[in-house]
Amino acid sequence: xxxxxxxxxxxxxxxxxxxxxxxxxxxxxxxxxxxxxxxxxxxxxxxxxxxxxxxxxxxxxxxxxxxxxxxxxxxxxxxxxxxxxxxxxxxxxxxxxxxxxxxxxxxxxxxxxxxxxxxxxxxxxxxxxxxxxxxxxxxxxxxxxxxxxxxxxxxxxxxxxxxxxxx
Amino acid sequence: xxxxxxxxxxxxxxxxxxxxxxxxxxxxxxxxxxxxxxxxxxxxxxxxxxxxxxxxxxxxxxxxxxxxxxxxxxxxxxxxxxxxxxxxxxxxxxxxxxxxxxxxxxxxxxxxxxxxxxxxxxxxxxxxxxxxxxxxxxxxxxxxxxxxxxxxxxxxxxxxxxxxxx
Numbered sequence: 001x002x003x004x005x006x007x008x009x010x011x012x013x014x015x016x017x018x019x020x021x022x023x024x025x026x027x028x029x030x031x032x033x034x035x036x037x038x039x040x041x042x043x044x045x046x047x048x049x050x051x052x053x054x055x056x057x058x059x060x061x062x063x064x065x066x067x068x069x070x071x072x073x074x075x076x077x078x079x080x081x082x083x084x085x086x087x088x089x090x091x092x093x094x095x096x097x098x099x100x101x102x103x104x105x106x107x108x109x110x111x112x113x114x115x116x117x118x119x120x121x122x123x124x125x126x127x128x129x130x131x132x133x134x135x136x137x138x139x140x141x142x143x144x145x146x147x148x149x150x151x152x153x154x155x156x157x158x159x160x161x162x163x164x165x166x167x
Numbered sequence: 168x169x170x171x172x173x174x175x176x177x178x179x180x181x182x183x184x185x186x187x188x189x190x191x192x193x194x195x196x197x198x199x200x201x202x203x204x205x206x207x208x209x210x211x212x213x214x215x216x217x218x219x220x221x222x223x224x225x226x227x228x229x230x231x232x233x234x235x236x237x238x239x240x241x242x243x244x245x246x247x248x249x250x251x252x253x254x255x256x257x258x259x260x261x262x263x264x265x266x267x268x269x270x271x272x273x274x275x276x277x278x279x280x281x282x283x284x285x286x287x288x289x290x291x292x293x294x295x296x297x298x299x300x301x302x303x304x305x306x307x308x309x310x311x312x313x314x315x316x317x318x319x320x321x322x323x324x325x326x327x328x329x330x331x332x333x
Contacts, residue, residue: 030175030178030179030212030248030249030250030251031171031175032260032263034259034262034263036259047257047258047259047286047287047288047289048258048286048287048288048291049288050257050258050259050262050288052259052262052263052266055263055266057209057210060170060171060172060175061172063171063172064170064171064172067170067171077257079255079286079287079288080287080288087254087255087257087286088254089257089259165257165259165260167250167252167257167259167260167263
């Protein structure tokens, strides 16, 4: 009997995680934007040689936007040197300068929107601290994304060894 | 092809559902969320409170198809990160998962779920991380084996004692 009661209590929790996941959908960010250095073999990156230089959690909003604007590409890399290139990897397309420029502009407009959102939670000397905490967390996240993209654009723009990987 | 956000949402819901099903069959398993707000989650898709030897049992199911390991009374907190990919987990992705361990030190174990398999580079990254923290990765085929051991119980039968494994 006691066992059954415990099961009923547990089953009361059963649907809760599902509901919460739906509420936070817009802020889901299981993926990262990573600046990854590869050794190349015949221009093809080798997975085993990779080294993550910098990363940030990538909001789904950013990845969806990049995909819709054809700034996201899938390349195939080699698992190890000497092997066939058969490991698909998603990267931010860096074959043209405008790609990085476009995505940086999108991130910067989003940052400005985040600042405006934060400002909207200030009324005179009154701060709505809970909302501000959330605004600042989101602002921080997009700032970190901007750092990753800026580093690729400004330091490794024409460097084929260093890719902006989404994953 | 579904949007990235849609794939992520589906993957997290599917894994939540399977873990919840395990909780219907086995005692002392709670599927909880570390964040209930809209703040960044620092690599925590799902948080589990479960017996400390649950991963040993799941490992045995993955390798042999079944397990008779009795679950312990003591519980631990587990961070679960889901990658809903129909491709191998690369070294860079595995490293990204491992990098989040330092931000989540209150979790006793860190589990990655998804991908068709781990590349050699990804396996090396996870093996090295295991020297400092308990790290597991269950690929999609691994999770299918686990799912097969814990089928969904019809809602009308969930209070039956025979709906629970010994």
